[in-house]
Amino acid sequence: MGLFDNRFASKNAAMSRAFSIDSEKDKQKRNSPREPAAPKMGICDKCHKEALLRSYRTREMSVSDGAASFGTVVKHLCEDCAPRSKRFEDANVPAMDKKQVKNLMKFAKKGLL
Numbered sequence: 001m002g003l004f005d006n007r008f009a010s011k012n013a014a015m016s017r018a019f020s021i022d023s024e025k026d027k028q029k030r031n032s033p034r035e036p037a038a039p040k041m042g043i044c045d046k047c048h049k050e051a052l053l054r055s056y057r058t059r060e061m062s063v064s065d066g067a068a069s070f071g072t073v074v075k076h077l078c079e080d081c082a083p084r085s086k087r088f089e090d091a092n093v094p095a096m097d098k099k100q101v102k103n104l105m106k107f108a109k110k111g112l113l
């Protein structure tokens with residue numbers, strides 16, 4: 001029993017070590033500074049007129065050579081083009097994520113088969 005216990009314990013220790021390294025990385029990622037979302041003058045990405053702009057982050061997926069990659073795209077939109085309603089977020093963001101997840105699963109399956 002002693003041998004089994006030792007092996008089990010060392011395996012467990014290795015796993016928890018790996019886990020703590022991962023969560024340490026996550027912490028660093030979370031602590032990285034974010035751009036302040038202050039409005040500033042510029043050209044709107046949608047209507048191309050000069051106005052006070054705010055930054056909006058959207059997640060987009062691009063596919064090249066059968067490989068899917070996710071990226072965060074920052075769009076600068078004026079007040080007129082800004083997605084200001086809660087309904088916009090509810091309607092578009094989760095639907096896009098679902099589609100992305102579905103696509104990702106498809107590509108993941110292809111990769112595995």
Ligand SMILES: [Zn+2]
Pocket residue numbers: 044045046047048049077078079080081
């Ligand atoms: Zn605009």
